[in-house]
Amino acid sequence: GQQVMQIPQYQHVQEGEDFTTYCNSSTTLSNIQWYKQRPGGHPVFLIQLVKSGEVKKQKRLTFQFGEAKKNSSLHITATQTTDVGTYFCAGPMDSSYKLIFGSGTRLLVRP
Amino acid sequence: EAGVVQSPRYKIIEKKQPVAFWCNPISGHNTLYWYRQNLGQGPELLIRYENEEAVDDSQLPKDRFSAERLKGVDSTLKIQPAELGDSAVYLCASSSHKTQETQYFGPGTRLLVL
Numbered sequence: 233g234q235q236v237m238q239i240p241q242y243q244h245v246q247e248g249e250d251f252t253t254y255c256n257s258s259t260t261l262s263n264i265q266w267y268k269q270r271p272g273g274h275p276v277f278l279i280q281l282v283k284s285g286e287v288k289k290q291k292r293l294t295f296q297f298g299e300a301k302k303n304s305s306l307h308i309t310a311t312q313t314t315d316v317g318t319y320f321c322a323g324p325m326d327s328s329y330k331l332i333f334g335s336g337t338r339l340l341v342r343p
Numbered sequence: 344e345a346g347v348v349q350s351p352r353y354k355i356i357e358k359k360q361p362v363a364f365w366c367n368p369i370s371g372h373n374t375l376y377w378y379r380q381n382l383g384q385g386p387e388l389l390i391r392y393e394n395e396e397a398v399d400d401s402q403l404p405k406d407r408f409s410a411e412r413l414k415g416v417d418s419t420l421k422i423q424p425a426e427l428g429d430s431a432v433y434l435c436a437s438s439s440h441k442t443q444e445t446q447y448f449g450p451g452t453r454l455l456v457l
Contacts, residue, residue: 274434274448275386320385330399331446333385
């Protein structure tokens with residue numbers, strides 16, 4: 233069945249270093265969404281990308297959607313301790329509403 | 344605007360006991376989702392409601408799980424009887440359209456089955 237994979241599973245960085253997580257789908261996606269989940273919290277929507285090759289920025293966060301609409305990345309510039317959490321990508325299954333979540337990348341930031 | 348509300352936040356039960364979770368979605372959101380999140384994994388959809396109709400329950404273990412959304416607003420998810428493997432966080436989410444709109448998650452119910 234359709235799968236959404238994320239790497240790396242964990243990333244431990246020094247505050248100020250950059251961070252990137254990658255998301256790959258086994259099938260072409262109509263859109264991709266990114267969520268952040270703080271430790272002990274719940275997923276919070278960050279952004280949705282729809283167009284092939286789309287790039288969106290939110291302050292220090294840069295999101296990209298691949299040309300083939302099968303992969304995506306999230307890059308954080310100069311990480312801060314407030315960036316700690318697990319970042320999930322999610323894509324709709326086939327042409328439906330149903331979101332398939334990746335397994336997430338857990339980011340730890342050393343102060 | 345109030346977010347998605349869930350209760351209880353935590354629940355500890357012994358195996359074979361029943362348990363129920365409650366969710367109140369964001370006002371005006373006609374789509375409601377129940378997810379299960381195991382430790383270290385992403386959320387997995389259990390059931391989706393459009394108003395009061397369950398339009399996708401293919402991932403719901405129907406032998407022990409049941410859900411309802413009377414009047415198309417609040418929803419309850421029940422497990423009876425609970426098994427050790429049901430220990431997880433049960434998340435409720437809502438969205439305002441049928442398509443892949445942003446899903447707003449509640450704080451979840453952390454279930455521990457002993």
